[in-house]
Amino acid sequence: MTEVETRIRDSFDRQSMMLTLGATLAEIAPGRVVIHAPILPGSLQQHGAGHAGLAFSIGDSAAGYSALSLMPEGAEVMTVEMKINLMSPAIGDRLEAEGRVIRPGRRIMVVAADVWAVSNGTRKHVAMLQGTMIPV
Template identity: 40%
Template sequence: MTPHDVLWTRVQNSLDRQGMMRHLGVRLLRVEPGLVELALPYSDKVTQQQDGFHGGAMGALADIAGGYAGLTMAADGMEVTTVEYKVNFLAAFRDGELRAIGRVVKAGRRIIVTTAELVHVDAQGTQNPCAVMQQTLMPVPKTY
């Protein structure tokens, strides 16, 4: 197994355990050391009252992308948990899908700081920024 395969498997196995992400249909698109990209398709599971992507779904996607980017930098036998995050919503969209790219800014032994950029991708493939996030994670022992 290549180092890339090991990272992909680590992230995918953890993502598979998240009931909310399974329910929303989140897919893993890319894994690199310090970077994870996820996709969230538009559906009635992720909308607010005006039929746009709900801010809670956008925040959750950003949290997971940043968290898994952090996980790629955590020691074997460790997971990460979110201590805090802040999201700025830039625009509202419907249809298509959201993509979140999480990146590690700094990985320490006690905290990991990440960012995530969310873009909307429409049916023609046009991408537009819709949110940015900054996050603090804490490595914790894996308990499963």
């Protein structure tokens, strides 16, 4: 495991929200991070689909960790702003969020994430996020 992977995994393990959601780190690469989360009974909205808060939470974290993957040792990152477009109900067994860096910078990083609902191996694109991260 690389130093960057170790740093991201250690940081992820300190996020109690990800633990609450049952989220896991699936992939880490420079400028790209994938997070999976089951659609649990406690993360549904009133119509039975995965709540937008679940999609936002794992999308924001995937995007943030994609930014952190390009930052020097000792750096941390925080979300300055994040926008989400919900495109389809999140119906399935789990959600997958793929975060990526759009534009790396020293003061701000523009990031994005796509979120898919997965059911029986089939993925459906349910949300897109775009935002700005700042080194702290």
